[in-house]
Amino acid sequence: MNDRITKLRKRLFETQPKICSERCVIFTESMKQSEGLPIAIRRAEGFYEVLDKMSIVISDDEIIVGNQAKCPKSSPIYPEYSYEWLIEEFDGNPYYFDERPGDKFYYDEKTKQEILACIDYWKGKSLYENFRKTLSTEINEAWDAGIIDDTWVSAAGLGNVIVDYNLVLKKGLKDVITRIEKRISELDLKEPGNVKKKWFLEGALKGNQAVVNFSNRIAYQCEIKANEIEDENRKKELLDLANICRNVPLNPAKTFHEAVQSIYLILLAVHLESNGHAISLGRFDQYVYPFYRNDIEKGILTREQGLEIIEAFFIKCNELNKLRSWPDSEFFLGYQMFINLAIGGQTVDGKDAVNDVSYLCIEACQDVKLFTPSISVKWFDKTSDEFMLKALEAVMVHQGGQPAFYNDKAFMRTLENMGIAKEDLVDWSPDGCIEASIPGKWDFAAKGPWLNVEKILEITLNNGVDPKTGMLFKKTTKDIRKCESTEEIFNEYKQLLKFFMDLQVITEHINDEIHVLNDINAFRASLVEDCIGRGLDLVEGGSLYSADGGPTAGTISAGNALAAIDTVVFDKKIITIEQLLYALETNFEDNDTTPKGEEIRLILKNKAPKFGNDNDIVDGWVVKLEDFIGSSYRHDYKSSKYGKGPIPCCYSYSQSPVTGNIAFGRCIGATPDGRKSGEPVNNGISPANGTEKNGATATCNSIAKLPSIWFQKGAIFNMRLIKPALATKENRKRIIDMVKVLFNNYGQQIQFNVVDGEIYKEAMKNPQNYNDLMVRVSGYSALFTTLVPEVQLDVINRTELEI
Numbered sequence: 147m148n149d150r151i152t153k154l155r156k157r158l159f160e161t162q163p164k165i166c167s168e169r170c171v172i173f174t175e176s177m178k179q180s181e182g183l184p185i186a187i188r189r190a191e192g193f194y195e196v197l198d199k200m201s202i203v204i205s206d207d208e209i210i211v212g213n214q215a216k217c218p219k220s221s222p223i224y225p226e227y228s229y230e231w232l233i234e235e236f237d238g239n240p241y242y243f244d245e246r247p248g249d250k251f252y253y254d255e256k257t258k259q260e261i262l263a264c265i266d267y268w269k270g271k272s273l274y275e276n277f278r279k280t281l282s283t284e285i286n287e288a289w290d291a292g293i294i295d296d297t298w299v300s301a302a303g304l305g306n307v308i309v310d311y312n313l314v315l316k317k318g319l320k321d322v323i324t325r326i327e328k329r330i331s332e333l334d335l336k337e338p339g340n341v342k343k344k345w346f347l348e349g350a351l352k353g354n355q356a357v358v359n360f361s362n363r364i365a366y367q368c369e370i371k372a373n374e375i376e377d378e379n380r381k382k383e384l385l386d387l388a389n390i391c392r393n394v395p396l397n398p399a400k401t402f403h404e405a406v407q408s409i410y411l412i413l414l415a416v417h418l419e420s421n422g423h424a425i426s427l428g429r430f431d432q433y434v435y436p437f438y439r440n441d442i443e444k445g446i447l448t449r450e451q452g453l454e455i456i457e458a459f460f461i462k463c464n465e466l467n468k469l470r471s472w473p474d475s476e477f478f479l480g481y482q483m484f485i486n487l488a489i490g491g492q493t494v495d496g497k498d499a500v501n502d503v504s505y506l507c508i509e510a511c512q513d514v515k516l517f518t519p520s521i522s523v524k525w526f527d528k529t530s531d532e533f534m535l536k537a538l539e540a541v542m543v544h545q546g547g548q549p550a551f552y553n554d555k556a557f558m559r560t561l562e563n564m565g566i567a568k569e570d571l572v573d574w575s576p577d578g579c580i581e582a583s584i585p586g587k588w589d590f591a592a593k594g595p596w597l598n599v600e601k602i603l604e605i606t607l608n609n610g611v612d613p614k615t616g617m618l619f620k621k622t623t624k625d626i627r628k629c630e631s632t633e634e635i636f637n638e639y640k641q642l643l644k645f646f647m648d649l650q651v652i653t654e655h656i657n658d659e660i661h662v663l664n665d666i667n668a669f670r671a672s673l674v675e676d677c678i679g680r681g682l683d684l685v686e687g688g689s690l691y692s693a694d695g696g697p698t699a700g701t702i703s704a705g706n707a708l709a710a711i712d713t714v715v716f717d718k719k720i721i722t723i724e725q726l727l728y729a730l731e732t733n734f735e736d737n738d739t740t741p742k743g744e745e746i747r748l749i750l751k752n753k754a755p756k757f758g759n760d761n762d763i764v765d766g767w768v769v770k771l772e773d774f775i776g777s778s779y780r781h782d783y784k785s786s787k788y789g790k791g792p793i794p795c796c797y798s799y800s801q802s803p804v805t806g807n808i809a810f811g812r813c814i815g816a817t818p819d820g821r822k823s824g825e826p827v828n829n830g831i832s833p834a835n836g837t838e839k840n841g842a843t844a845t846c847n848s849i850a851k852l853p854s855i856w857f858q859k860g861a862i863f864n865m866r867l868i869k870p871a872l873a874t875k876e877n878r879k880r881i882i883d884m885v886k887v888l889f890n891n892y893g894q895q896i897q898f899n900v901v902d903g904e905i906y907k908e909a910m911k912n913p914q915n916y917n918d919l920m921v922r923v924s925g926y927s928a929l930f931t932t933l934v935p936e937v938q939l940d941v942i943n944r945t946e947l948e949i
Contacts (some may be wrong), residue, residue, distance in 0.1 A: 257925070342681075
């Protein structure tokens, strides 16, 4: 890193995350004034007012500019989605924001009072409040029991979107504005439905004008700042930035610096409009490379200057932040915005797409060592070992699982199976943690309620009753104690899974309709095909592609549990089904039984096979479970946008649980895999902590058996390696060979943690000495010391593997 980047990075780490009231105050006042107008216009007016009136901050040494709030790393507030938790946490329930065990946010009394004053207007109007009122008693009971949960896309805005950055760079927002105006002029308002389309298009026009105005305000502030300083070099930089912001994103970018600045302004604006997260960047190296190459050829940019621009951009991405309620934060710990950036992959004609910017992104990842954007290497069979070696060198230095590695072959097969056009397949990009999206053509790469898969197994084993709440959800057709095989239990389990999946889909349909009424974000939609042509927002069906599907938690743990029942109860007959169920009911803590409760737990843990060791018995149970869930989503359900234009409008399987494996684990009692009550379930498709016994290759062999054809929403695979595994070029080549075998067998993704466990433990004891220690938590990286102890221990307890 050069001096500028070193200073910017240091300042980032020294800045406390704060709560900012500006957006809340401005937007609320606008919404008061616009009552009675269509929601698309109201939200667009509010968006314009926010971008027109919020503070503009230009910090020292910045070469990428634009701010989300008055201070870097501060979060705006969006009371229109939910507000109850704001009142509670300002009152210390369950914590004050600045006393949370993780993801702390700081604020002053003035900020608190300004937000509370706004909340009075939103009582009875918020999206979350009205959503929960609309749900059936049955769904609300399942939600409160920790079986399903849709907080993340009802108490906050919808995200997981990749807009068309390439379009903005090539044609500018003026092209979008021109097409909107043309589409409005074409509408025959006598035709049914066209009035509503006009409202949407007027909102989109206002939104684009808001962003252009915002960029001009930033330019003006750069000029003011330039006039206040004496340093001639910095003065020139600021005046250059002013010229850049007056040109982009309204017009096509002319230079590499303009291209990256334009991208950041669009990224920032989408966040400010919608409160979504996982607003990702797509194939960054592909659409900025022509500007880089052109500048290099003209001699107006050096490689070092290009690297500096990218590193400054990465630092700016880490200034974006989102305040979530504490219950929701427990699913997303680590101040994460889930901004994914893809590099590598292939061209439309099947050639290696790696270019100089691809290498610069890896170098920047290695230099700045930050948690966002998540750098994702797209691999296919012509990706060079040289590039993979560079990426693995960065993994070793970054220490937080970046870059992660994604398989073109597997994702393209899945998308083709769903009906995605062949010409779009190569452009697929990971969005958020890992979800597959087509940039500028897909709506929400992940959206929908969570499903607690192992919790449903617990309910099945209790004949349809949740033992924690006593609630009977759906009685099993046969008493589990009378089942004579694991297959019979599995059949009962499938019926309960289907029951809760039905509730999950119904919940999502209702959520969509509530968003249609309350949450049209027309600027974002105008950058996704074909919202302008259809005159529809994303949530209404404006995009070309759409498939819903919320995250799941604990599928591998549930497969382990089924294998344990099969092995210990029905095959080896070590214990009876009655003994097993009693041991689970008593959390393995009754020592007056024979065998004792703890002995039964150890039998289940040690005598039954566990996924991740290339054992066909347990892997077979996991595959059966994965196939049932994945095929049911794909074939048995349609999203609310079905028949409105997008394809395929099915549901897809997500095993991207973020930190939900810990939050959901608390809702689950003891389970037959030897898990005690309240302990985490496995993360993604990674083996349960401590269960891999046969090394990294065996683990990959288990993963390769999974039916990834269903995994459009992604399946997180964390692997923790001992540090020497990456220390030599020879070892890194062995890892590349292992990844190639995994990927050639349609494994989707893999990411590596390589920090010595003793360092993690020391960081827990003395966090002040490890403020920039990175870790790969799930499909994202985070600063280790910002995480709650439960998440830290979940990482520490992962098996360290040798190659």
